[in-house]
Amino acid sequence: MSILILIIVTLVFACLVFKLYKKNTVNKNLPKGSLGYPLIGETFSFLQAQKKDQGPEWISQRVKKYGPVFKTSLMGAPTVVIVGQSGNKFILGSGEDVLVAKQPKTLSTIAGKYNIFELTGSRYQLIKGALSTFMKPTSLQSNIKHIDELITGLFLKSTRKTDIIPTVDFMKRLTFNIASSVLFGIQNELLIDEFCHDFATAFKAVWSLPINFPGTTYWHGMQARSRIIDRLMPIIREKIEDLREGRLNPASDVLSSLIAVKMQNENVITEEMIVDNFVTMMIAGHDTSAILMSLMVWKMSNDPKIHRNVFEEQTEIQRDIEGREDHNLTWDDIQRMKYTWRVAQELMRIIPPVFGSFRKVVNDTTFGGFDIPKGWQVFWSAYNTHMDNDIFENPKEFDPSRFETNLSKPIPPYMYIPFGGGQHSCIGNEFARVETLVTMHKLVTMYEWSLIHPNEVITRQPMPYPSMGLPIKVTPRSSATTIN
Numbered sequence: 001m002s003i004l005i006l007i008i009v010t011l012v013f014a015c016l017v018f019k020l021y022k023k024n025t026v027n028k029n030l031p032k033g034s035l036g037y038p039l040i041g042e043t044f045s046f047l048q049a050q051k052k053d054q055g056p057e058w059i060s061q062r063v064k065k066y067g068p069v070f071k072t073s074l075m076g077a078p079t080v081v082i083v084g085q086s087g088n089k090f091i092l093g094s095g096e097d098v099l100v101a102k103q104p105k106t107l108s109t110i111a112g113k114y115n116i117f118e119l120t121g122s123r124y125q126l127i128k129g130a131l132s133t134f135m136k137p138t139s140l141q142s143n144i145k146h147i148d149e150l151i152t153g154l155f156l157k158s159t160r161k162t163d164i165i166p167t168v169d170f171m172k173r174l175t176f177n178i179a180s181s182v183l184f185g186i187q188n189e190l191l192i193d194e195f196c197h198d199f200a201t202a203f204k205a206v207w208s209l210p211i212n213f214p215g216t217t218y219w220h221g222m223q224a225r226s227r228i229i230d231r232l233m234p235i236i237r238e239k240i241e242d243l244r245e246g247r248l249n250p251a252s253d254v255l256s257s258l259i260a261v262k263m264q265n266e267n268v269i270t271e272e273m274i275v276d277n278f279v280t281m282m283i284a285g286h287d288t289s290a291i292l293m294s295l296m297v298w299k300m301s302n303d304p305k306i307h308r309n310v311f312e313e314q315t316e317i318q319r320d321i322e323g324r325e326d327h328n329l330t331w332d333d334i335q336r337m338k339y340t341w342r343v344a345q346e347l348m349r350i351i352p353p354v355f356g357s358f359r360k361v362v363n364d365t366t367f368g369g370f371d372i373p374k375g376w377q378v379f380w381s382a383y384n385t386h387m388d389n390d391i392f393e394n395p396k397e398f399d400p401s402r403f404e405t406n407l408s409k410p411i412p413p414y415m416y417i418p419f420g421g422g423q424h425s426c427i428g429n430e431f432a433r434v435e436t437l438v439t440m441h442k443l444v445t446m447y448e449w450s451l452i453h454p455n456e457v458i459t460r461q462p463m464p465y466p467s468m469g470l471p472i473k474v475t476p477r478s479s480a481t482t483i484n
């Protein structure tokens with residue numbers, strides 16, 4: 001019976017969407033392309049392609065057939081995909097009167113409807129202000145020692161009983177611990193474990209079909225979100241009390257800062273917004289950095305020259321640290337890790353952790369001579385942009401020197417976009433740079449390693465990860481001198 005009701009509801013909904021589509025598109029010069037099946041559109045084939053790491057091909061096939069502006073239907077809404085610099089500028093740089101950072105239903109419901117990606121106006125500014133404070137170099141500088149200790153502690157703990165590190169799981173755990181502790185002031189290990197498990201489930205649901213039916217990936221994600229909120233509420237209540245009583249400094253972590261902003265703006269910011277942005281930050285900052293770190297290990301394992309260059313840069317820094325009285329890694333040391341960061345930048349060009357994202361059209365608009373109706377989505381793609389032969393010569397070749405700062409031909413705006421661009425560009429890019437560089441510094445100076453599966457490839461699941469989790473066999477380094 002419930003299946004019958006579900007089918008009827010789905011059909012009625014599909015008819016409504018079709019009617020709305022007809023009403024919005026009469027006499028419009030829409031881009032070429034196919035909207036696929038009713039309701040589902042081309043979502044399945046897009047997600048399938050992503051899973052096989054053929055998302056870029058999925059787009060480039062359509063670009064070849066229809067041109068760099070084409071229509072499709074993804075994640076439940078008609079969508080225009082736009083590839084190229086001017087398209088990126090249009091999508092990432094347009095004002096809120098044309099495009100808003102509307103995410104697919106899955107992200108809006110798993111992260112919560114007040115997630116920063118989708119907020120507008122004064123609420124957006126207040127939440128962004130509270131979150132960004134902790135991402136600025138001034139704040140990061142004071143957390144280097146803490147981040148260093150967390151990373152060193154996790155490496156030592158993981159290698160105490162075994163010499164195998166499952167890189168992907170390890171990096172996910174590491175980024176999760178850093179975000180929980182540094183950004184949110186959560187130190188309880190059991191609680192961090194429970195959060196970590198539920199966030200992994202919730203994250204899977206972000207790239208699924210939004211069918212809230214027991215057993216679906218989306219349903220499991222929604223259940224995980226409820227458990228996250230149940231665990232978070234007592235922490236928020238305690239922090240509210242501590243802030244009221246003056247026992248807590250609003251600048252001590254992101255959660256306290258969000259609560260302080262709410263206390264000063266009771267009519268604008270709600271408790272729900274704090275919860276939603278806690279979930280959003282964890283989703284936005286966890287897998288992305290873990291991917292970058294895993295890709296770094298994968299690249300160094302497969303390319304001895306890159307490994308050697310990173311090693312040499314890091315051992316020189318390590319020698320200086322050992323010559324100092326306190327042996328502490330500092331902000332200045334991190335600024336010297338230029339080559340290591342260029343390797344990370346080049347990896348994010350060739351394998352961007354975030355494939356692309358959506359915006360929603362709030363008023364009928366045009367791009368490239370085509371109409372894009374109100375209510376549709378637009379989508380930008382980082383990989384397809386990064387493969388532009390005119391900007392990145394031999395784009396498939398791995399070459400960190402593209403990011404040297406003294407180049408005669410700098411990369412034009414909106415052409416290198418692993419962190420997005422415009423108003424909603426990533427606020428965690430500096431945080432990601434710091435945690436990635438500290439982790440790489442520790443890994444290459446503390447261990448030698450070899451791959452368990454030497455031919456491991458990268459797949460999207462849906463994010464780009466080494467297909468078998470990249471287990472490595474590690475041996476502690478006796479001294480940081482040379483590598484083969």
Ligand code: HEM
Nearest residue numbers: 116117284285288289354357418419420424426427428432
């Ligand atoms: C290598 C690591 C990372 C990559 C590649 C990355 C990528 C991105 C991209 C592409 C966007 C823009 C999305 C859009 O325009 O729709 C974004 C936004 C965002 N990122 Fe990151 N990110 C990374 C790390 C982080 C970290 C560590 C955090 C926080 C701890 C974070 C928090 C955010 C937030 C809050 C936004 C939304 C900003 C806004 O809407 O104003 N990210 N990120």
